[in-house]
Amino acid sequence: MIEQDWIYGFVGGLLIGLGGAVYLLVNGRIMGASGILGGLIDGSGMRTFWERVSFIAGVVLMPVLLYPMFENVDTHATSNLLVLVIAGLFVGVGTRLANGCTSGHGVCGISRLSLRGISATVFYIMAGGLTIALLRHAWGLI
């Protein structure tokens, strides 16, 4: 049985891949969210400042337009600010050390059959799975 969420997931995935294809074929760049943002934060990407800002503007503003068309949109994120701060720090340091996240290593790396992209994806999914197993099931923290 195919659930509706999976269809939305697949269609949304196609759009994500299409965005990556445009960024690659037209601009000649890899669509990695952590790299595009990180280059602005640590100053390493100032030469392509406006290209990065334009991309991020698209990512942030498109959901604003779509929001009224969908019902019950919510991130359902934890209200525990300490968890959010620690998680954010780990995501920020980790993605910059590894030079990529779910979009760069995951979407762009796997589709290129890149050994680095595939390895990174295996590592972060295993670490994420283990984190959920420990924090939710073993320790009951989240």
Added chain:
Amino acid sequence: MRNLFALLAGALFGAGLFISGMTDTTKVQGWLDVFGAWDPTLAFVMGGAIIPMFFAWRLTERRKPVLGGDFPTPPEPKIGKNLIVGSVMFGIGWGMAGLCPGPSMASLSYGGIGGWVFFAAMVAGMILAVPVKKRVFATA
């Protein structure tokens, strides 16, 4: 022109993240929760995203980007300390909150104060990564 297409790519990426449900942390944490109520949605998203990207990479062969310059050259296929430690750290944070950099940005407009707290911490982590990379991983 580059900025216009960057905006278009970002808009497609943002729309895809929003529609696919990847800005919903219960879906992401559900995918990682193999011992609980496992949610396979993320696999459909990843599969859907890889299809256009696979063809895009094929189109880069013997061509140049439409707006000039060169395509990114493949990095050395080296699995260094940086990649492993960084990815494990990213995975821990991703599992804890169910947010990664793309969805964190895409949900800023409706994710409330928590979304901004995560985003701010992530930005701080990106600044912190510079000295960490220099000192701890000087050889990698």
